[in-house]
Amino acid sequence: MSDWKLPWEGGCRCGQVRLRISKPPLVTMACHCTGCQRMTASAFSLSVAIPSDGFEITQGEPVIGGLHGASRHYFCPHCMSWMFTRPEGMDWFVNVRATMLDDPSWYTPFIETWTSEKLPWATTPAVHSYEALPPIEAYEGLLKEFAERAG
Numbered sequence: 001m002s003d004w005k006l007p008w009e010g011g012c013r014c015g016q017v018r019l020r021i022s023k024p025p026l027v028t029m030a031c032h033c034t035g036c037q038r039m040t041a042s043a044f045s046l047s048v049a050i051p052s053d054g055f056e057i058t059q060g061e062p063v064i065g066g067l068h069g070a071s072r073h074y075f076c077p078h079c080m081s082w083m084f085t086r087p088e089g090m091d092w093f094v095n096v097r098a099t100m101l102d103d104p105s106w107y108t109p110f111i112e113t114w115t116s117e118k119l120p121w122a123t124t125p126a127v128h129s130y131e132a133l134p135p136i137e138a139y140e141g142l143l144k145e146f147a148e149r150a151g
Contacts, residue, residue, distance in 0.1 A: 003151075009058075010101040012076035012083055016060045019083070019100065023054025026093055027146045030109035030126055032118035039066050039073065039082050043122035046098040046109060047085070055084075055094045110146050 004024045011018040026049040036045035062083055066073035071088040075081060085095040098107045112118075112126035113133050127145075128134070134142060 008101055008103070010096070011059075012079050012081035012100065014076060014079035014081070016078045017057065017062050017076045017081075017083060018059035019096070020056050020058050021050050021054055021096065021101075022056070023051045024150070025050055025146075026143050028098065028107060028110045029095075030112040030124045031114055032112060032122060033114035034117050035067070036114075037117075037119070043119045044112070044124070045082075046104075046107065047095040048098050048101075048107065049093045050096055052092055052094055055096065110149070111142060 006022055006024065008021040009018065010021070028046075028048050030044045030046055032044045037043060039045065060076065062074035063077045064072050065075035065080065066082065069088070072086045073082060074084050074086070076083060081097075081100065083097055083100050087093075087095060098104050101107070109124050109126045111128040111130065111134065112124050113130050115129050116131040127149075128142065
């Protein structure tokens with residue numbers, strides 16, 4: 001996808017919290033961990049990693065929910081939609097829940113993580129699968145491959 005048609009807009013289910021994305025995604029993911037299953041009430045969560053300086057909240061004030069640890073999961077305080085995550089020690093990107101985008105029709109997960117915890121029937125079209133997280137040394141190649149495939 002050579003023309004990302006940025007900026008993208010998005011928001012929670014009730015519309016009280018809105019966001020804007022002004023930089024192309026680094027990678028798209030599906031996470032099968034049991035934590036994501038519970039927070040989404042689904043088989044996996046879908047996210048798009050956005051450079052931190054390309055992400056902003058334009059309306060409302062999200063609150064921390066889920067686990068209240070080092071990785072911070074942000075929710076709308078009214079409808080409780082899980083909107084994005086700021087992973088521990090990785091302040092250079094924000095993991096936005098793909099379905100919070102006003103138009104997620106372009107979205108396909110490029111990698112899937114925590115397949116060791118996935119529900120037996122859950123499948124995705126992800127190009128790369130990992131039983132847990134990709135090894136840290138794999139990220140540079142994954143981000144490069146995603147960018148090349150995206151155009």
